[in-house]
Amino acid sequence: MSELAPGLVLARRDALEDPCAILVEIGEASIVVTRRGDAIAAFRNRCPHAGYPMERPDGRMVVQEGRFIVCTAHGASFRLEDGACAGGPCSGAGLERVAIELRDGAVCVA
Numbered sequence: 001m002s003e004l005a006p007g008l009v010l011a012r013r014d015a016l017e018d019p020c021a022i023l024v025e026i027g028e029a030s031i032v033v034t035r036r037g038d039a040i041a042a043f044r045n046r047c048p049h050a051g052y053p054m055e056r057p058d059g060r061m062v063v064q065e066g067r068f069i070v071c072t073a074h075g076a077s078f079r080l081e082d083g084a085c086a087g088g089p090c091s092g093a094g095l096e097r098v099a100i101e102l103r104d105g106a107v108c109v110a
């Protein structure tokens with residue numbers, strides 16, 4: 001976790017569409033930042049099903065029904081706002097959350 005120092009900026013708040021899930025690569029860390037309404041969250045980009053990163057080959061995340069991240073490996077889905085499993089082969093396991101805070105319009109590591 002040392003690559004995610006407190007205060008590290010992950011995204012600009014006003015750059016996050018509603019809804020969205022964007023991939024942020026910082027050094028060795030691959031992070032997904034999500035927004036749904038006023039809820040903003042961040043997660044490790046590692047699917048709890050088989051440990052794969054979840055994005056498409058072009059680097060974009062798949063958002064379904066405006067509510068779920070879908071892992072492109074085998075289709076597990078996770079709620080944008082808290083990373084909880086919403087279906088698929090992840091056996092109820094959710095995404096690992098990264099603690100964040102808003103500072104001056106930036107989404108930062110807490």
Ligand code: FES
Pocket residue numbers: 047048049050051052071072073074075076088089090
């Ligand atoms: S690794 Fe994500 S659904 Fe299998």
